[in-house]
Amino acid sequence: MSALSKVTYFCRSAAVGLKHSPFVHFIAVTTIAIALFSAGMARGAARVLDNLLASLGGEVEVTVYLSPELDADEVHGVRALVLALSGGEVTLVSPDAALSRLRTELGDLGEALAELPENPLPVSLELRVPPERRNPDALLALAKALRAAPGVAGVDYGEAAVQRLSAIARALRFGSLVAFAVVLGATVVIVAATLQLAIYSRRGEIEIQKLVGATDRFVKAPFLLEGLLQGVLGAAVALFGLWAFGRVLGPTLGALFAFLLGPGVAAPWVEPRLALELLCAGCGLGLGGSFVAVGRFLRV
Structure with a gap:
């Protein structure tokens, strides 16, 4: 056959x-x-x-808090380091700008902030990471690298939720x-x-x-x-x-x-x-x- x-x-x-x-x-x-x-x-x-x-990952905002004793030149140096580590966009937020934003977000309760003897908020950097690094593992690695950088007091990006x-x-x-x-x-x-x-x-x-x-x-x-x-x-x-x-x-x-x-x-x-x-x-x-x-x- x-x-x-x-x-x-x-x-x-x-x-x-x-x-x-x-x-x-x-x-x-x-x-x-x-x-x-x-x-x-x-x-x-x-x-x-x-x-x-x-x-x-795209909505999470990475905020880098800087040590209060840093002068202007050191702040810009840390900003350049954060920019190099992340490869994203970095915005410098002054304590006054951060307090004004917090007062606006609190609405009527924000008036209570006017009673503070001094501004407790430090200088911070708001970081927008590139799309390829917007995943939990990459964000965790980036946060560890930023926390180890000199002049950085803390890093927050909603790690627990992520x-x-x-x-x-x-x-x-x-x-x-x-x-x-x-x-x-x-x-x-x-x-x-x-x-x-x-x-x-x-x-x-x-x-x-x-x-x-x-x-x-x-x-x-x-x-x-x-x-x-x-x-x-x-x-x-x-x-x-x-x-x-x-x-x-x-x-x-x-x-x-x-x-x-x-x-x-x-x-x-x-x-x-x-x-x-x-x-x-x-x-x-x-x-x-x-x-x-x-x-x-x-x-x-």
């Missing part, structure tokens, strides 16, 4: 298998679709979380990874079980093939192709579900959380790279489940 004849036979046999057991294959396709849809939703949530971290959010993000990613691994394992088991039912219904055909000298590889090929088709169909259903979710709820989410997450939350939920990854994952799940099912049946 030529290679083309074999491929034609395998495709025809796989199509016949799908036609004879539609409900069994529907269960397998649905299981794969649910697993891949969950994976796509997790990827979308991770992207939104990354946008939140980036947005928070670190807490970063820890939450790591915990969510780890939890989603564990959950996804469990879902993948369960999907392979379900696909293998459903496909084994389809194989069992065609056991007479398999026995005839074995009697006439067909190899295990020849017997396995149509069922592996069925699993591959299941994976492709499952990935297609999952991608359609993600597209529909983005079309229906994407604009609503963007309107609700744009003030916090920025425009990234309204980005398309189905991107070319994600589509390719889900398609490959679906093919892998279908092939894996069919390989397990066929191997178990042939051993029996």
